[in-house]
Amino acid sequence: MDGNLSTLTQATSLFDQTVIPGDIIVDLPSVANLKVGSGLRQDCFELLATKVGTLRYKKPNKYWLESSHKRYDPSAEDTILGIVVGRNSENFLVDIKSSSLALLPVVAFEGGTKKNIPKLEIGSLLYVRVVKANHGTNPELSCTDASGKAAQFGPLKEGYMFDSSTGLARMLLSTPTCPVLQAFDLQRFKIVIGLNGRIWVNASTPSMVVLISNAIMASEFLSASQQANMVKELTDQLQTRCSVR
Structure with missing residues (x-):
């Protein structure tokens, strides 16, 4: 029991923290049914980081590193x-x-x-x-x-697909109430996000598709409030253009 608690404490202390290659994430003998995702390697009795990234965890025992790359490193169940x-x-x-x-x-x-x-x-x-x-x-x-x-x-038919970084894709998927998506009326568009950094958007008009796509691409390094303000500005601009026509 003490070994399990020690292992959990070790891993938990690193959640949402940046790790570098060679960092030991967790000792394996204490962890049952371990699932290893992108950026990590199971080496004898340890789980090691193989690249720079932010450690993420999903119950019961899946670990992966979230990092931003143009090239995708496949992982089972992605x-x-x-x-x-x-x-x-x-x-x-x-x-x-x-x-x-x-x-x-x-x-x-x-x-x-x-x-x-x-x-x-x-x-x-x-x-x-x-x-x-x-x-x-x-x-x-x-x-x-x-x-x-x-x-x-x-x-996926119709709609528009664009490439983003893998980090942006994971951010959109890992945040239950992602600000840039919540700022839009979700009934007005459909979106499919791939962990490999590809995103598909479909909406009622081409101009709305372009607006949503641009907002998502610009959101990667913005805070929640900045994302909400950006979406409001973009939608106001779109409404102004439509009313002028």
Whole structure:
């Protein structure tokens, strides 16, 4: 029991703190069912940081480092946006902003069989789940949840996709009431955020899509109050332009 308390205290003291390569996050023998995410490496009896980043934790025992990069480092169970760039007999080839293309099996869809393969064109945008992410092999994707259901996964049609840093994407997803998103009327648009730094937005008008996209891109280094003020200024400007017309 004392060992468990010591381990939890050690890890908890680092939550939301910046760590550097080589920092010991937690001693492993005391932690059951550990899930290791991006930026961390399991080394013998320790969990080590492999890059600079902010330590994050999700119950029961998932740890990862949040950092801001243009290139994405895949981790199992991440939800991301991918672009179809090719296909062979077994897989769709998908660009996920990683160092290598990911593989999406043609049967990795709800009810998928080799006789019932989705018709995905080159350039199709997909919301997918990372199933496997082992060094030295291509990441494997799925368009289903862990139970095999489509859930929210699959092609994203219409709308607009833009690239952000992975840090911004994680900030948007990890904050329950992200100021820049809450400042908008959420009923007026749809948004899908990928942990690989791709964001898809769809709204009732092209001008609203542009406004929301620009606000999100500008929000990365702003405080909550600055984000709210920025959104108000942008929406006021849009309303003024619309009334003049």
